Amino acid sequence: MRADRLMNIMILLQNRGKMTAKELANELEVSDRTIHRDMDALSNAGIPIVSDRGKEGGWRLLDNFRSKLSGLNIDDIKSLFLFPSGKLLEDLELNIQALDTRQKLLAAIPGTFRDEAQAIWERIHIDSSTWRQSKEKVHALKTVQQAVWESKKLKIYYEQADGEQKERLIEPLGLVAKGNRWYLVASRNGELRNYRVSRIQTAQVEDETFKRPIDFNLADYWEQSKKEFIQNLPQYDVQVEIHPAIIPRINFTGKFVQFIQRKNPKEDKWIPATLRFNDKQEAVEFILGFANKMRVISPEDLPDKVVSAAMSVIEFYKNKS
Known part of the structure; x- marks a missing residue:
């Protein structure tokens, strides 16, 4: 043209x-x-x-x-060289070679910015995968993506958290990559909902199109959705004293527990801290895993729960022998 x-x-x-x-x-x-x-x-x-x-x-x-x-400034140009994870581009079937694309960008920008852009390329690499990668099956992603692009209604069979599958007719508004997982933001009966793409068992693009909400902004909605999700999570706080030998392990497994407060070591070098869990059972299992390297201060009934769980483990393995 x-x-x-x-x-x-x-x-x-x-x-x-x-x-x-x-x-x-x-x-x-x-x-x-x-x-x-x-x-x-x-x-x-x-x-x-x-x-x-x-x-x-x-x-x-x-x-x-x-x-x-x-109209580009140096910060705009720097951001262009911060490429997303290659895995996410692969999921979307965007066979973009980062090297070729960056070379094209480098050739296209004004010479005065070229050295700084090259420095960004050489010094920053974004990897959104986890240390132990567990590849979720997202076989419906291509169909979902088509419905998003074409603003067509989508019929899906969706597996809920309890394993039950239900049919849903939705209006797909956008895809969000959170870490290494894909989420579909869609409207159903006028209400916005989030669907994990790996739980969509089958997807079928309908002939019927829909009108996107005029005031809908995907990024703004997702940020608000995250805040509401975090605020609604259950919380169970535990005061403990921690042996210094296990501090690195607790830091490494941070996604299972949240440090709310950590004080200076006592005379015996044990470290007072407050940990936050989702519920009591999660706290019991976590604390039990550290044996005699973590002592519970409060809640007062929690030590008995830990002892009970430990006795159950002992009885289980006694019976096995």
């Missing part, structure tokens, strides 16, 4: 400064005559394109227009 070609001409001149009609024709795979007609069209549209004659001549944009064409 001619409009696309005219935009490409401006971008090429923005990036390279000056190009001859022949260079532009070769780049865009058209004739020299077509390029000259395009230049006339751009000039008539008010784009300040000038032609320099002579051996070093060629077409170029006026400098003040070139600086305004992109």
Whole structure:
């Protein structure tokens, strides 16, 4: 399309400064005559394109227009070089080679920013996977993605947390990658809901389209949804004293427990702390795993629960023998 070609001409001149009609024709795979007609069209549209004659001549944009064409500053350019995880791009079947894409970006930005952009590329790598990668099956992702792009209703069979599967007719609004998991944000009966894509057993794109809510913003909704989820999580706080030898292990397994408060070591070097769990059973199992390296101070009934769990383990293995 001619409009696309005219935009490409401006971008090429923005990036390279000056190009001859022949260079532009070769780049865009058209004739020299077509390029000259395009230049006339751009000039008539008010784009300040000038032609320099002579051996070093060629077409170029006026400098003040070139600086305004992109509007990018150094922070914008740095952000372009912070690529997402290759795994997420692979899930979306975007076979983008990060090296090739970054090389193209590097060639396209103004020379004054090029060194800083190169430094970002060489010094920061984003990996959203976990240490022990457990690949979730997201076989419905392609179908879900199609429905999102085309704004078509989607019929899904969704497995709930209790294992029960239910049919749902939803209006898919967007996909969110949280860590290494995909979530679908959709509207059902006028209410916004989140669906983990790996739990969608089957998905079928319907012929019927829908209108996206005018005021819906995916990023804003997701941030608010996260806050509400965290606020609604159950909390069970435990005061303990911790042997210093197990502190590294607790820090490493931080996703199972949250440090609320940690005080200075006592004279015996044990460290007072407050830990937060989702519920009492989770606390019992966690504390039991550290044997005699963690002592419970409160709640007062929790030590008895830990002892009871320990006795159950002992009886279980006695009976096994």
